[in-house]
Amino acid sequence: MLATSLSGAGVFAQTPARAGKLPSPEKIVGEYLKAVGGKKRVAGVRDAVYEWSVEGQQQGTTALRIQRRSPDAERRDVLDGGNMAGSAAANSRTAWVQEGTGGFLQTLTGAEASIAKLHATLAARRLVDYKKSNVLARTIALEQIAGEQSYLVEFATREGGRVRYWFGATSKLILQIADDARRVRFGDYRAEGRVLEPHRMTEERDGQRARTLMLTNVRYNTGISDDVFDPPRAAETIDVLALIREVGRNQQELDQRVSEYTFTRRQVEREINDRGEVKKEKTIVHEVYPVPGGGRVLKLISEDNVALSTEKAAREEKRVVEELAKIERENEKRQQKRAREKEERAKKKGSETGVGENGDDDVGIAAFLRASEFVSPRRERFRDRDAVVFDFRARPGFRPTNRDETLIAKLAGVVWIDPVDRQVMRLEARLAEGFKIGGGLLASVRPGSNFAFEQTRLADGVWLPRFSQISASAKVFL
Known part of the structure; x- marks a missing residue:
């Protein structure tokens, strides 16, 4: 599977430490939105472009570009020396991955597609009114993440997609997101405009070495077209x-x-x-x-x-x-x-x-x-x-x-x-x-x-x- 895939088939083991009575997902998400700038400000971000560089590499070299458009679209482009190394995108209609430019293309199905679409919806909505996208949620446990007690919330869809978020019990911020094949940890939250954004992201995939990325640029509400998230069409004409x-x-x-x-x-x-x-x-x-x-x-x-x-x-x-x-x-x-x-x-x-x-x-x-x-x-x-x-x-x-x-x-x-x-x-x-x-x-x-x-x-x-x-x-x- 291409490294830019939004989901996969491995398993990260979890041993949750359960607490007595846990807060509801609605309360946890509400406190998170308040912590990063307030629901109204967050909802005002209709689309966004994030550019990330690998920690330790030459400054200004973009290694990952993420584009999001509310309510359900996300695209990730992996860059190598300015050249496209791979892409992955999902919205409520479709999910796909491609190697390089014009390389092997696959439309995802089954659990892979469900997880990719759920990731895209949660990220594009920034969790605002996630229930409107028929996303289900439950609080599972209280765990230690990056030295902070964190509430583990599982988001799911009826067709089988499941994604886990860890919210700091004190900071109220998202500290980690994981599915069956990918774990991403976030840190160094700083203001971009009037919204807090993580400036450090460590990605760990099943069977691959972890890498840390640093946020170098963010642009909001640039009017990203829906076409950006569509799969690449064939070079030939298909009737x-x-x-x-x-x-x-x-x-x-x-x-x-x-x-x-x-x-x-x-x-x-x-x-x-x-x-x-x-x-x-x-x-x-x-x-x-x-x-x-x-x-x-x-x-x-x-x-x-x-x-x-x-x-x-x-x-x-x-x-x-x-x-x-x-x-x-x-x-x-x-x-x-x-x-x-x-x-x-x-x-x-x-x-x-x-x-x-x-x-x-x-x-x-x-x-x-x-x-x-x-x-x-x-x-x-x-x-x-x-x-x-x-x-x-x-x-x-x-x-x-x-x-x-x-x-x-x-x-x-x-x-x-x-x-x-x-x-x-x-x-x-x-x-x-x-x-x-x-x-x-x-x-x-x-x-x-x-x-x-x-x-x-x-x-x-x-x-x-x-x-x-x-x-x-x-x-x-x-």
């Missing part, structure tokens, strides 16, 4: 619109081939409280029977690792056989209905961009093309296969005309596509804005709720679901 249309046209054939398979699905549901702790967990295992033309029938196998009783399993088997037989009898009617709906959509929307004239029969694909703009198309390797990767976000000025477009226009994320098979390898999306169900009468899904979906390719070329994850925060009114 994303054409690729998405081909994926849509391939989907019907894929659905037909998938119906020749059955597979097992394990579903885990976790309820997490506002401290990032799991309150409840349920595990369900199904056998999945895809059916021609789309859809599927599920057969329950076990609940919470307990197999069904003989009697219940027999009832479940009978139900599945009956449902499959019913679907087979009604399949011809379903195909005729879909053909009529397809024809009606073509007549109704034939004059709209992306539908009819371009062959976008799938209303979801058509809505996606209309509502979204595509950012930084690039080529990467993903699970040992070539991939075209691009970010997407709401198209500026787009006005939705139906419910599908309203939802899609609130989404931002990343897509990985196999350019040979024209199949989606992975899709990540998050709600940039809240979404109401039933006009808000039934439920309201909060911003930051997200999902990820991944497919895997079998030896015969069929793509089957490999993984999906939904992390949602919602108010339900029932």
Whole structure:
């Protein structure tokens, strides 16, 4: 992993010394903001550029440049003699690392991406109103850091990102930040403008020698563009619109081939409280029977690792056989209905961009093309296969005309596509804005709720679901 990565896979051992009653994260963060200049002043820093040099090197030689933009973006550029040695960036939509200029590029996924995005959000917000970004927090322990008793606070997200901060019990300042692979200690706090900033930073990474950096320059509110945090786009031109249309046209054939398979699905549901702790967990295992033309029938196998009783399993088997037989009898009617709906959509929307004239029969694909703009198309390797990767976000000025477009226009994320098979390898999306169900009468899904979906390719070329994850925060009114 590139040295500029915001996260990794090692583990720093911790042996917390617990105290009696610990202050809440809200109180600790509030005292920190007061100590560095006050919440209002800190919140007034909308973006910042920090330049650091390695301790002992020639003064004025920048070794690390960090750029941040509220509420969720951070970029780190490592410099060697003025040349770019590597970059890493993250925002709520994407996280990536690159070696040098134009070198190996990787869009992060899983725990790496979650940790990188959480680091970026906390740093860019400077902890101001961190809960608005769906960040959870809990105070864990009282420990000794750099000769001062310190409160250890763990910040987390529902999708699995976890970062630890140590706040001085006396100074109220951040003394250390760590994740599973990186530990950073801060010291020599001095005023920059009317805000206190650490002027000494010691970074320690798993398996690497620690290095100490000295702050040489800070610039606030320079108007950093959002584009600074986007992944580098490929030098070649990649026609994303054409690729998405081909994926849509391939989907019907894929659905037909998938119906020749059955597979097992394990579903885990976790309820997490506002401290990032799991309150409840349920595990369900199904056998999945895809059916021609789309859809599927599920057969329950076990609940919470307990197999069904003989009697219940027999009832479940009978139900599945009956449902499959019913679907087979009604399949011809379903195909005729879909053909009529397809024809009606073509007549109704034939004059709209992306539908009819371009062959976008799938209303979801058509809505996606209309509502979204595509950012930084690039080529990467993903699970040992070539991939075209691009970010997407709401198209500026787009006005939705139906419910599908309203939802899609609130989404931002990343897509990985196999350019040979024209199949989606992975899709990540998050709600940039809240979404109401039933006009808000039934439920309201909060911003930051997200999902990820991944497919895997079998030896015969069929793509089957490999993984999906939904992390949602919602108010339900029932």
